[in-house]
Amino acid sequence: MSGRLEGKRAIVTGASRGIGAAIARAYAKEGATVIISSRKQEGLDAVAAKINAEYPNSIVPMACHIGHRDQIKAFVQQVEAEHGRPHILVNNAATNPYFGPMFGIEESAWDKTFDVNVKGYFEMTRQVAQRWLDNDEAGSVVNIASVVGLRGAPFQGIYAMTKAAIISMTQTLSLELGQAKIRVNAVAPGLVDTHFASTIVNNPDMAKMFTDKSALKRHAQPEEITGITVFLGSEEASYVTGQTIAVDGGYTTT
Numbered sequence: 191m192s193g194r195l196e197g198k199r200a201i202v203t204g205a206s207r208g209i210g211a212a213i214a215r216a217y218a219k220e221g222a223t224v225i226i227s228s229r230k231q232e233g234l235d236a237v238a239a240k241i242n243a244e245y246p247n248s249i250v251p252m253a254c255h256i257g258h259r260d261q262i263k264a265f266v267q268q269v270e271a272e273h274g275r276p277h278i279l280v281n282n283a284a285t286n287p288y289f290g291p292m293f294g295i296e297e298s299a300w301d302k303t304f305d306v307n308v309k310g311y312f313e314m315t316r317q318v319a320q321r322w323l324d325n326d327e328a329g330s331v332v333n334i335a336s337v338v339g340l341r342g343a344p345f346q347g348i349y350a351m352t353k354a355a356i357i358s359m360t361q362t363l364s365l366e367l368g369q370a371k372i373r374v375n376a377v378a379p380g381l382v383d384t385h386f387a388s389t390i391v392n393n394p395d396m397a398k399m400f401t402d403k404s405a406l407k408r409h410a411q412p413e414e415i416t417g418i419t420v421f422l423g424s425e426e427a428s429y430v431t432g433q434t435i436a437v438d439g440g441y442t443t444t
């Protein structure tokens with residue numbers, strides 16, 4: 191542990207597996223107390239047990255469905271009441287229920303994608319950052335977006351629109367909250383080996399379509415997305431806001 195986040199409390203959403211679980215572990219390693227959330231308590235309990243065995247008392251598992259505004263409000267209230275206000279929010283939980291041409295999507299899948307990926311990020315940020323504003327406290331928001339929010343993305347078009355919305359939200363909120371010492375940044379991962387991307391990662395032809403376009407010619411492991419999220423959450427990034435930083439093996443260089 192090098193203590194870059196010593197004394198900090200962070201919320202990481204979607205941390206029962208994949209990139210979120212890796213971020214939670216990286217934050218714990220740097221000395222933070224991390225409240226991890228996702229829909230299912232059992233997955234969170236398992237991740238908490240594992241990380242707490244390595245970094246004692248670093249992880250608090252607390253379920254919250256970010257597609258439900260009332261749950262977000264209750265969750266942030268509970269975090270504040272039981273553990274104190276967080277200093278860092280990592281919005282990471284997202285969904286992608288539809289894979290196919292844009293015109294083929296059902297309205298229910300459209301609504302779910304926007305409810306979770308856009309309204310969920312927005313409401314969680316509003317609940318956390320409004321408390322910073324009310325108490326004149328600094329804070330850092332890290333939004334996990336995606337390279338598909340920066341480029342055309344056949345078969346992932348609706349999901350990609352939500353990620354573009356997050357990049358826009360990041361830019362505007364950074365301007366609206368900057369004077370209050372609240373920083374808002376986004377991370378845009380490329381293809382990462384998780385449950386979420388397993389349809390692509392486990393299909394050699396589809397995976398190749400991505401890796402062929404990237405400079406490093408491979409996909410990433412979840413741990414490779416953590417360094418930038420630690421940096422953006424920490425004081426080392428005190429003059430960085432409104433940015434979207436691609437962690438994509440060079441996918442967006444062309």
Ligand SMILES: NC(=O)c1ccc[n+]([C@@H]2O[C@H](COP(=O)([O-])OP(=O)(O)OC[C@H]3O[C@@H](n4cnc5c(N)ncnc54)[C@H](OP(=O)(O)O)[C@@H]3O)[C@@H](O)[C@H]2O)c1
Nearest residue numbers: 204206208209228229230256283284336381382384386387
């Ligand atoms: N993997 C990639 O290639 C890739 C690339 C670019 C960006 N990303 C982004 O990275 C982030 C993490 O994805 P991942 O690949 O790590 O996915 P993952 O392994 O499938 O993990 C997704 C996490 O989100 C939680 N979750 C899903 N729906 C939720 C909801 N409505 N409310 C609260 N939690 C919810 C899941 O837990 P529960 O099932 O318990 O809710 C799980 O903890 C997402 O924002 C994704 O868009 C991923």
